Amino acid sequence: MNDMRQFERDVKMTNTKITARSVNVHYGDTHAIKDVDVDIADKTVTAFIGPSGCGKSTFLRCLNRMNDTIDICRVTGLINLDGKDINHKSVDPVQLRAQVGMVFQKPNPFPKSIYDNIAYGPRIHGLARSKADLDVIVEKSLRRGAIWEEVKDRLDQPGTGLSGGQQQRLCIARAVATEPEVLLMDEPCSALDPIATAQVEELIDELRQEYSVVIVTHSMQQAARVSQKTAFFHLGHLVEFNDTDQIFTNPQDSRTESYITGKIG
Amino acid sequence: MTDFTTGAGVPRNTTSTELVAASLKRRRRKQSRLQWIGLGAISVAFLMLFILVSSLISTGWQAFTQTHVTLEVYVDPEEIPVDRLPRGGFDDALAASLGKMVPGVDMSDRKTARAVESILSNGAQFSLRDMVVADPDLIGQTITMKVPVSDPYDQLNKGLIERETPEENRRVKNNEIAWFDALVAQGAISKPFNLALFKNADSRFPEQAGLKGALVGSFWALLTCFLIAFPLGIGSAIYLEEFAPKNKLSDFIEVNINNLAAVPSVVFGLLALAVFIGWFGLPRSAPFVGGLTLALMTMPTIIIATRAALKAVPPSIREAALGLGASRQQVVFQHVLPLAMPGVLTGTIIGLAQALGETAPLLLIGMNAFITSAASSPFDSATALPTQIFIWADSPERGFVSRTSAAILVLLGFLVIMNAIAIYLRQKFERKW
Amino acid sequence: MTTLPFLLLILAVIVGYVLNRVAAKTIRDGGNRLHSMTSYHGMFSALLILVPVLTFILLWLVLRGPVIDGMVMGGLPDGVLVDLDSGGVQLVLAEIKSVSRGQVFGTPEDWKIAAADRFVILHQRADWLLIAAVAAISLLLMGFARSRVTADFRARQGVEGIVSGLMIFCSTVAIFTTIGIIVSLTYETFRFLEAVPLTDFLFGVNWEPQIPLREDQIAAEGAFGWLPVFLGTIVITVVALVVAVPIGLFSAIYLNEFAPRKLRSVVKPVLEILAGVPTVVYGFFAILVVAPAIRSLGQSIGLDVAPNTALAAGGVMGIMLIPFISSFADDALSAVPQTLRDGALGLGATRGEMMTTVLFPAALPGIVGGVLLAVSRAIGETMIVVMAAGLIAKLTINPLDSVTTVTVQIVTLLIGDTSFDNPKTLAAFALGMMLFLVTLMINIFALRIVRKYREAYD
Secondary structure, rough: OHHHHHHHHHHHHHHEEEEEEEEEEEEOOEEEEEEEEEEOOOOOOOEEEEOOOOOOOHHHOOOOOHHHHOOOEEEEEEEOOOEEEOOOOOOOOOHHHEEEEEOOOOOOOOEHHHHHHHHHHHHHHHOOOOOHHHHHHHHHHHOOOOHHHHHHOOOOOOHOOOOOHHHHHHHHHHHHOOOOOOEEOOOOOOOHHHHHHHHHHHHHHHOOOOOHHHEOOOOOHHHHOOOOEEEEEEOOOOEEEEEEHHEEEOOHHHHHHHHOOOOOO | OOOOOOOOOOOOOOHHHHHHHHHHHHHHHHHHHHHHHHHHHHHHHHHHHHHHHHHHHHHHHHHHHHOOOEEEEEOOOOOOOHHHHHOOOHHHHHHHHHHHHOOOOOOOOOOHHHHHHHHEEEHHHHHHHHHHHHHHHHHHEEEEEEEEEEEHHHHHOOOOOOOOOOOOOOOOOHHHHHHHHHHOOOOOOEEOOOHHHHHOOOOOHHHHOOOHHHHHHHHHHHHHHHHHHHHHHHHHHHHHHHHOOOHHHHHHHHHHHHHHHHHHHHHHHHHHHHHHHHHHHOOOOOOOHHHHHHHHHHHHHHHHHHHHHHHHHHHHHHHHHHHHHOHHHHHHHHHHHHHHHHHHHHHHHHHHHHHHHHHHHHHHHHHHHOOOOOOOOOOOOOOOHHHHHHHHHOOOOOHHHHHHHHHHHHHHHHHHHHHHHHHHHHHHOOOOO | OOOOHHHHHHHHHHHHHHHHHHHHHHHHHHOOOOOHHHHHHHHHHHHHHHHHHHHHHHHHHHHHHHHHHHHHOOOOOOOOOOOHHHHHHHHHHHHHHHHHOOOOOOOOOHHHHHHHHHHHHHHHHHHHHHHHHHHHHHHHHHHHHOOOOOOOOHHHHHHHHHHHHHHHHHHHHHHHHHHHHHHHHHHHHHHHHHOOOOHHHHOOEEEEEEOOOOOOOOOOEEEEOOOHHHHHHHHHHHHHHHHHHHHHHHHHHHHHHHOOHHHHHHHHHHHHHHHHOOHHHHHHHHHHHHHHHHHHHHHHOOOOOOOOHHHHHHHHHHHHHHHHHHHHHHHHHHHHHHHHHHHHHHOOOOOOHHHHHHHHHHHHHHHHHHHHHHHHHHHHOHHHHHHHHHOOOOOOOHHHHHEEEEEHHHHHHHHHOOOOOOOHHHHHHHHHHHHHHHHHHHHHHHHHHHHHHHHHHH
């Protein structure tokens, strides 16, 4: 198995976006992530699956150093983005997060207008030189978020007034507006109904054209539908990482098999 | 491990990465400016508290001692005959003994005699009188007694009157300083702890003014306040939290309580003045009326705290007791209330601490009267600690400045103790469900 | 003498409890199954006696004084009270009372001494009557309670009914307090408006509440226009807010987001200390330290500064309000959901940007509610201004000048001897009415904002 992984890594090396090696995360006394190695490819959807509490979200939050905001959290190991160590002293998490955007479990539009929600990132990062620039960015982002048609006539209304699915697509559009290279999604559909979920999944598939997308999901069906690569986490270990087809049709590890056949919940 | 340099080449959106990088320094600066302003704001608040406390201590600590002079008093039967007690020339006896200690004064000159006599506190003659009345055998004997000096000399001794000040701007003249220095040289001057501050009630003379009346008045008022507000507050809170149907009336009561908690205290004073004193004819200046008024103000605090404490008791305990066949009242009084008691007591103590410092309503019901004896019942006229502070702060005599500060320190001392008890209760009995 | 009825009551309560409990126990020992526990039977009797008798004693004690005063004054010989206004009548009553206590000053008229005797006798009679009544009612209730003891008497329901009633009564005290405030203020305000027209009060620009003491005295008529007083209140409130709002808000922002946990655990209690300092202490602080400091500072730069400036009073009031605003703002910021913080940080905002562009705007309604409550506090705050602000009402907005406030006027008009029939004292109630209305409106508005805000994030 090891040989196979090695082989695959070499093949895909040309477009690897993020490389993680021996990553460990401690929450106080809890050892949440144990020695995880993973490579995340560009322009691909990578899904992290696993039972609750397996550490998949924690690991995701390492990729843009969101764990820095939690006092008791300690991250060790190497995570490289385009070959540069993101945990290095010289790297500003602010800049990192502009490059690695994030969408959260619960839609969290700011209590501002739809326009201001999208313009938030470009404004703080100074990406727009003029109001016209900003208008262009907002429209482009909303289009990429597949929500433009629904909101173009009410950009000045609060983002909190949208439905759940619209709010989540708004949040995706907001993340896209800062022109990230990687988009992290932490169970983006868990708070949504099936129709909204389908819309968001469709959107994720489109985003793959331009970004490297990492999605944490609870639902194996969702992983199967949207991702090309899948990583299975269990009790803080990365048990198996492979092409999604492989994971679901031919799992190498017995734990993966138990999980996808429903024996571990 | 394999070397994993990326071959992806130049990142796609170089420009935005550069823009972000370019903005970083400015944004970091902005954030640290915000942090510094915040830290500055906190420092200002701390500085103010520091100035407040240090100014109180620096002016107040002097009032905890009082300059005394030790006299050898000959109780002259001519001046103080047994048959005229309690009247008699006690002041002359004191003056005569003082005259012997002060060099170079002609005590037969009435003006000089009066000036010398004014070294002593006005209260000294009454101390002597009380001693003699208690034991008439002292007449004809020479007794040694320690009496307080009057305020200007007390200030001189404490260095509050600068000797360098030009004589015409100084309350103690050069010759008077010489007299005092002579007394110091004879070792007659001492500066013991100022017991009078706690043993005496108010007085027009700073050196005799004490807090006893105010402490007793505050005690009666707080006792009344507690006896009324505690049961009413708890009863009300239990009803609203555990039994009241959720309807318009209970909503109205709730809004009412929240608003009452924010009504200015002086309005409660007006209520007390119009209703308790004007309509019910209760006595003015009485701690009972003060306590009644404070109770109305404290009740919302107690209600709010009690409800929070009751809310914190998990429903599982109620359900368990109800399941065993207890009535709802039994559940509340036997299970829920005892568990909520630490929270209730904490809230009550904090409410009482607020009541102890409350001044305005007490002024309106006349608890700022000048009363020279401590109240013996809650219906007697009295002052309270905060109103006493107000009276003294308003008094022109220099000696009252440090007494005001001292009274404030005493008040703050009580508040610190009460809050410490509340914090102790909270921490000792705090439960995580 | 006043303790005797209470002792009697306690005795009756204990006896009633024991009697019923023993009676219930006898029934149980006789082999019958009781519906309620014996202790409930005892409690039933005790409460049945305690509640009505205690109410009776308290009412008696409250009403005794005025009733006897009325009887004594009514029984005075004809003609002695003619030509006396109500103040004079009060004085006569006070003299009779002090004579009755044996404190005789000068030589009172014979009729006063007779009245004093009557006063003493009436009081003695009232005391004996009270004791007799308490004993009688207690026995009656005790007997009634005893007669109810049977095997299937639902004593527990009886007790719980009484307790429920008591608790409902407790809950209504808050309402009665509000009603009491409104009724007393309205009543006295109407009496004030009989002497001074409403328009003069509301729109007058002069506040000079002097009243001629005698008919023939040449004195100013007295002017009761509340505008300058209200303006002074606003000036001081504004000064207080200018001090408190920025310091309070920035402290809250720092504490909420940037302060290391240790610093926070020190700063919060210290701010609570600042909040717990009684206002009379702040008032003294203002006259002892702040006002002289401002004065000498002003003089050193050549400004003419009044000794009791609005700046000193307002500034110290601002210090008092700092912890109030900062704790409100801290709570409001903490109430903003974590997801919004994550959202902003996830987009690459610095913590400062997250605070200023997301958290603060999101918390703004709550913060505004807190600031409004602070405004209401500043308007109603009394001791600081009584001690540190002026007495003369001036139409000025210069914070270096001396201004007066509504609360200062209320206190100065009512301190000292008050009788309830001249516009001067009644004016205090009219001012109190305005104060109550203004603060009530602000409070209701602010509490509604705060409540709505909490609901939005729950």
